[in-house]
Amino acid sequence: WIEHFFLDVLQHQSLFLDFFKVIEDKQPKVAQLLYSKFNAKETKQKEEEEQAKIISPPVPLQWDYFNEEDLAVAITRQEAMLFHKITPLQLLLWNTKEKPSCTAIHNAVSFSNHLADWITSEIVRKVKLEERVLLLEKYINLGENLLSLKNFSSCMSVIGALGSTAVHRMKKTWEKINPETLTSFQRMKNILSHRSSYATYRAFLGGSIPPCLPYLGTCLSDLTFIDDGNKDQSESQFNVSKWQMCSSVIVEFLEIQRPSFVFPPQGDVLAAFEAYEFLTDDQKHDYSQMVEPKDSEAATQKMLTQYEEARQQILVLSQKIEELKKEIGDKENENENENQ
Numbered sequence: 001w002i003e004h005f006f007l008d009v010l011q012h013q014s015l016f017l018d019f020f021k022v023i024e025d026k027q028p029k030v031a032q033l034l035y036s037k038f039n040a041k042e043t044k045q046k047e048e049e050e051q052a053k054i055i056s057p058p059v060p061l062q063w064d065y066f067n068e069e070d071l072a073v074a075i076t077r078q079e080a081m082l083f084h085k086i087t088p089l090q091l092l093l094w095n096t097k098e099k100p101s102c103t104a105i106h107n108a109v110s111f112s113n114h115l116a117d118w119i120t121s122e123i124v125r126k127v128k129l130e131e132r133v134l135l136l137e138k139y140i141n142l143g144e145n146l147l148s149l150k151n152f153s154s155c156m157s158v159i160g161a162l163g164s165t166a167v168h169r170m171k172k173t174w175e176k177i178n179p180e181t182l183t184s185f186q187r188m189k190n191i192l193s194h195r196s197s198y199a200t201y202r203a204f205l206g207g208s209i210p211p212c213l214p215y216l217g218t219c220l221s222d223l224t225f226i227d228d229g230n231k232d233q234s235e236s237q238f239n240v241s242k243w244q245m246c247s248s249v250i251v252e253f254l255e256i257q258r259p260s261f262v263f264p265p266q267g268d269v270l271a272a273f274e275a276y277e278f279l280t281d282d283q284k285h286d287y288s289q290m291v292e293p294k295d296s297e298a299a300t301q302k303m304l305t306q307y308e309e310a311r312q313q314i315l316v317l318s319q320k321i322e323e324l325k326k327e328i329g330d331k332e333n334e335n336e337n338e339n340q
Helices: 006-011 013-026 028-052 068-083 088-093 103-124 129-148 152-162 171-175 179-191 195-206 216-229 240-257 269-275 281-291 296-339
Strands: none
Touching: 006 013, 006 028, 013 028, 068 103, 068 129, 068 152, 068 269, 088 103, 088 216, 088 240, 103 129, 103 152, 103 216, 103 269, 103 281, 129 152, 129 171, 129 179, 152 179, 152 195, 179 195, 195 216, 216 240, 281 296
16 A cells, blocks of 8 residues: 555555554564655655756747647646646545545646646637647647657647637638648547547557556546446445446556656746636637637627727726826825815
8 A cells, every 4th residue: 555555645644654553563574664665655755746846947838939849748747747646535535525625636637727728728819820820730739749648638638629619610720731730630539539438548548558647537437427327335235346346447547647757847837827818718719709700890890899898998997097186186285285
């Protein structure tokens, strides 16, 4: 347990140490071995945490600065650190009222969402068609690099972002994409297709040699399916088969989780996301409609209406500022008269 589930041991450290003391009274050699393993794992854990604290500058997220290969490594390195903090207990608690306590899972899901939101936000912000085409091709290349690193999680985020309504509707942009790049994108979509409960992806993952980062959604959905379809107890008997199925999913997850990626620091993706101004879903839709409208006349009319509304709001605010200035001036005059 110390060797393979050390994060669980750390969460209940005092209980384990008390247990070691009980063993020490009767089997001191066994206790000494346990202490030794515990200390070794704790030292390694602290070293990994210190390594993760090495301050790297935020990775460049501007479309004309980031390199797809370097960014794929930076994303994979950062996401792997989040992924390795997920414990079996959190996987079991995900479908319970204790879900808010599953911090590591929430952080991993949040990272994936931010990656997809960044991609979508950047594409719909580009007014020039040639810039959108170039950026879209760069993101497909980013997905290819993530797939070659066996980072299925972030590759799924790329596919999700490019398949979002705001991006998918941009027909003129997609028509200009290099045919070979489109073929590459279609291959990624085929591998990570949700068809038949992600059958192709599961087979691809099963044939991949770790380290790799799986798509967390399949593991969580499998556990949800098992939990929803099987009672904890049946006629006052504990449903052992349900927990055997759950343990099978978790063991498979742990086997993938155990090997680690070894990458030098490439830049801080989380810091870059924290500084980035993401668009909301409504804003993404509006930007997409403006930069590539289906009806150019309707789009122009909408922009003119928005411009007029903004101009009126500015006039109202300007009037309020002038009123406030006058009130402040009157107050200052009153104070001067009172002082005299």
